[in-house]
Amino acid sequence: MHKVKAKSILSAKNGMNLYRGCTHGCIYCDSRSDVYSMNHKFEDIEVKENSIELLKKELLKRPKAMIGTGAMTDPYVPLEKHLKYVRKSLELIYRYGFGFTCITKSDLVLRDLDLLKKINEKSKVVIQMTLTTADDDLCRILEPNVCPTSRRFEVLKILKREGIPTVVWLCPILPYINDNHENIDKILDMCIEADVKGIFCYQMGLTLRDGNREYFYSKLDEHFPDLKERYVKEFGNSYSIPSPKNRELMKLFKQRTFKNGILNDTFKILDYITEFPSDGDSIQTTLF
Numbered sequence: 001m002h003k004v005k006a007k008s009i010l011s012a013k014n015g016m017n018l019y020r021g022c023t024h025g026c027i028y029c030d031s032r033s034d035v036y037s038m039n040h041k042f043e044d045i046e047v048k049e050n051s052i053e054l055l056k057k058e059l060l061k062r063p064k065a066m067i068g069t070g071a072m073t074d075p076y077v078p079l080e081k082h083l084k085y086v087r088k089s090l091e092l093i094y095r096y097g098f099g100f101t102c103i104t105k106s107d108l109v110l111r112d113l114d115l116l117k118k119i120n121e122k123s124k125v126v127i128q129m130t131l132t133t134a135d136d137d138l139c140r141i142l143e144p145n146v147c148p149t150s151r152r153f154e155v156l157k158i159l160k161r162e163g164i165p166t167v168v169w170l171c172p173i174l175p176y177i178n179d180n181h182e183n184i185d186k187i188l189d190m191c192i193e194a195d196v197k198g199i200f201c202y203q204m205g206l207t208l209r210d211g212n213r214e215y216f217y218s219k220l221d222e223h224f225p226d227l228k229e230r231y232v233k234e235f236g237n238s239y240s241i242p243s244p245k246n247r248e249l250m251k252l253f254k255q256r257t258f259k260n261g262i263l264n265d266t267f268k269i270l271d272y273i274t275e276f277p278s279d280g281d282s283i284q285t286t287l288f
Helices: 050-061 086-097 106-121 135-144 149-161 181-191 212-223 227-235 246-259 265-275
Strands: 002-004 046-048 066-069 100-105 125-130 166-169 197-202 203-209 238-241 274-276 279-283
Touching: 050 086, 066 086, 066 265, 086 100, 086 106, 100 106, 106 125, 106 149, 125 149, 125 265, 135 149, 149 166, 149 181, 166 265, 181 246, 197 265, 212 227, 265 274
Parallel strands: 002 046, 066 100, 100 125, 125 166, 166 197
Antiparallel strands: 203 238, 274 279
C-alpha cells in the first residue's frame, strides 16, 4: 500500500475510485492491462488519502445522482477493513442525498449494510456482484484472495432479505475452464433464488490485452498445464476471446433469464442502475 494526494475523486460521469490496484488476485483481471498506465505494482494498492475530503467538496457541487465505484478496482479490498474509506464515502453519500452502486466480489460489503439500507430508503442503492464459477474449488484458483462463490451467493440472499437490489456480472467465462452448461445453469439458479434484478453477460468469453494477457497465461501454466498453448493457437493476440460454446451458452442464458423475469439486456440494466429517483421523476447519469 502507498498513499497519494488526488486532484479529484469523482469523474464527470460520477465514477469514484478510492483505491487503485487490487489484491484479490483474479487471474483474468483486465485492470492489469498496460492501457491503464499504472506506474506501480498492481498489488501495491494506491490509496487516495484525501479522497473523503475531495468527495465532500464535489458532492456539494453536483446535482443528485448515483455515485458508482468498482469499475477499475474492487472497493472492498482487504485494506478497506481498517481504512474504511468506502464507509466514510457512504456516510457522505447518505448525508447529501445521493444514490450508490458498486461492483464487488467481497462479503465485506455486508459491514456497511446499515448505511446501504439508509441510503436506499432515502434515494437508491444497487449492489453489483461478480459470479464466474459455481465451483468453489475452481473459484479459489480463478479468484484466490476473495470470498468464494458460495459466500457471494449468501451475500446476495442477505441483500435481498434486507431490501437492497442486486445485479450480477456473469463474466468472464473462460474457454475450456468454466464455459459449460453445468456451471452456467448453477450460477443462474443462484441468481434466480437471490431474485437479482439483472445479469450482465456480453458474451461467454473474456478479453485479453497487453499486461493482463501475460499474467493470465502465467496462471494457466501454473494451474492448467498445456492450456496456454491452446489459447495461443486459437486466439493469438486477439482482444476478444469468445468461448467456442458462446452461442449455445448465450441461448441458455437468454432463455432462463427471460423465463424468470431477470433483465439481460445491457442497456436496460444500465438504465436501471443509473436511474436516480427525484421527486417522483427520474434523471439518468452514465456511470464509470
